[in-house]
Amino acid sequence: MPSSEPTAGTNLPEQLVRLTRRMHRAQKRHLAPLDIAFTPAQSRLLRIVAHYRGTPPRMADLAERLEVVPRAVTTLVDGLEAHGAVRRVPDPANRRVVRIELTDTGRT
Template sequence: MNTPDADGLLAEQLLRLTRRVHRIQKRQLELCGLAITPAQSRLLRTLAHYSSPPRMADLAERLEVVPRAVTTLVDGLEASGRVRRVPDPTNRRVIRIELTDDGRQALRELRGARRAAAEDILAPLTDDQRKVLGGLLNTLVDGVGAVEEPKDRC
């Protein structure tokens, strides 16, 4: 049976692991000369999942942030040439966001940095341990048995 202290320790370990992944990924990106924030990285990855350029409101909803936050991210990515604003072909008042060739190249470099970070972190694990970890992480990510609303524990 899990005690609150044991669950707290697990939560702390997950947070420390996440920070480690980010540090290693950031180092890899710096080696590639790619200056990009984690939030910009997330926006680029999200853009790549759309079959046609989305509206900023669509991005804000998907990223679960306020629209103003997306505007700031798009401004930075547009200034670096990684995305561009394009008019909607059916409604000129609507602006859509699309990846540029530089944005697609940045995504390739980001994927490489993520793979290198994962290789570094997972290096001490055997293949069997990696499979077990993958299954456990899938369970946590999918939220099997989780309640959507957080419990008030204050």
């Protein structure tokens, strides 16, 4: 006799979606007192830049870490830059390379 309960394998995708939504809501609650309205992708980019070792990361480095195309990183950086959380800085060794560093606001 078939069970009316979904099996763990068929329910897993739904559980992951619910978990992701809960995490996003918790993140919004956590950032609300700071009056920050970053998207989850922007928050992830901030965390990557904050924990990057050595010189600030290049846009290409961020795209690789986020597993997205470089154009998507440009959009994320544009939003964060508009909030004053990051800034673009030229690479002293290669003028065609742009690096992304946190501002004091971004560190907060």
